[in-house]
Amino acid sequence: MREPTGDLRDLRGDCGNCFGLCCVALPFARSADFAIDKDAGTPCPHLGQDHRCGIHARLRQEGFTGCTVYDCFGAGQKVSQVTFGGRDRRTADREQARLMAEVFPVVRHLHELLYYLTEALALPAARPLHARLRRALDDTERLTRRTAGDLVALDVPAHRQHVNALLLRTSELARAGLPGRKKERRNADLMGARLKGADLRGANLRGAWLTAADLTGADLRGADLIGADLRGTDLTDADLTGAIFLTQPQLTAARGSAGTRLPRSLTRPAHWTAGP
Template identity: 75%
Template sequence: MRDEPGGTATDHAELTADCSRCFGLCCVALPFAASADFAVDKAAGTPCRNLRADFGCGIHAELRQRGFSGCTVYDCFGAGQKVSQVVFGGEDWRSRPGDEARLMFDVFRTVRHLQELLRYLTEALALPAARPLHAELRRALDRTEALTRRAPQEIAELDVASVRQDVNVLLLRASELARAGLGGDAKGRNGKKGKKGRPKDRRGADLMGARLRGADLRGANLRGAYLIAADLTGADLRGADLIGADLRDTDLTDADLTGALFLTQPQLQAARGSAGTLLPRSCTRPAHWTA
């Protein structure tokens, strides 16, 4: 597995969480409920009991062992440091009582969505097959980036769903261009390989617990698919579009995700895999995967 090379319009470093430059916003702004992912309940706007005075996590190295695996699959895509250092100019929520602190939390939640869109747009701009769309993608990236740098109240009042819808149209077009011709080999009735098949369309499909061991899903559209606890051992997912796919407890042992589109680190953190799992250049093998 290889590391992603240096970024494009929006630097990859700024699309990756840097907790050292953040005021622990995800540990305060977001709620969670006691479950298999979190050991306790926590309301939105209430600091996590593990948050230290310096905004670091007191159990960061033991999150999974201490019942906070949900924290290990979360990524703000750089929203934390942008809100902390850019939007609010380095003033933390502890120095902003009441409504001002709540505004910071609202802004963080909005900017997190925008940063995720920037992550996808940056990836789409790096796709050679999407070159016909590069001008439109660049404009969308610049517009989205500008939204993250508005005044706090303006950011909090943004219609994120509308922004996401507009960007998604472009991302889908880029995906279709990149996946064209990647379908598996179709087989005739005699079992012999025939012409190249069209990429499978599993958009939004309920594939929870599905047995897809060794499946040929090259170039498949798996956008928003529910793959919770699905068995994708040895599956061929080269060039598949995985934007928004739910990979919680999905078995990716020895699967090939080379060139998979819009796959994020949080998705992989939620899944299971092995040293034999092949990943796209933008991702790294999670530490908890088997050797």
């Protein structure tokens, strides 16, 4: 049985123990996020023989911002080292290489759920749900360790729906103790919204489209940000203390400053301004 460590850093990508699966399995289209088109299962032309990115230090300058905001939540090393026992896709036969590309996105979805469940178990307000959350975490971990064939056949949406119901109830419990009326903005279109200094304590921003929104100095303490699109969102001097289900990729996609207050489990992205 998997015991949660309480440290969400355990569920981040470890490229040193992965065979560059995200650079092979995932497709991308030429856009503001990617400089070229790439089909799923086709290695990125910048992927080296050592399974490392040849332009990692220059991704933003080379037009691959999308790569800088991606995290597999530890799925890459799980698939590389556990599912396929350390077998390199280059030395695998064609069928095995195909399976690796198909299995990786499945395990990535499951590891994202592990991330949220681990965070949920660390929330004291969710104690009434801890037994159910632990069972869901253990069940999800067991799924990640199935054979490649079983993983490809797995009904991920059905499992995700079950877990999401628990996460939603966790969110409700965690936000209930915060003062004031909670704003309900689930799946709201807030692209480019002017929310400078807004009081969003305990707000439900699940799946909200906050692309390029101005949240300078906003109070987001205890807000639920699961699935919120924070690409280009200005979080300068915003307070995200206690924000729940916020991930490192979301922060990396946003803009911020030295004055932006973050949950302890997350780190300030290197490209954010250092401030005065």
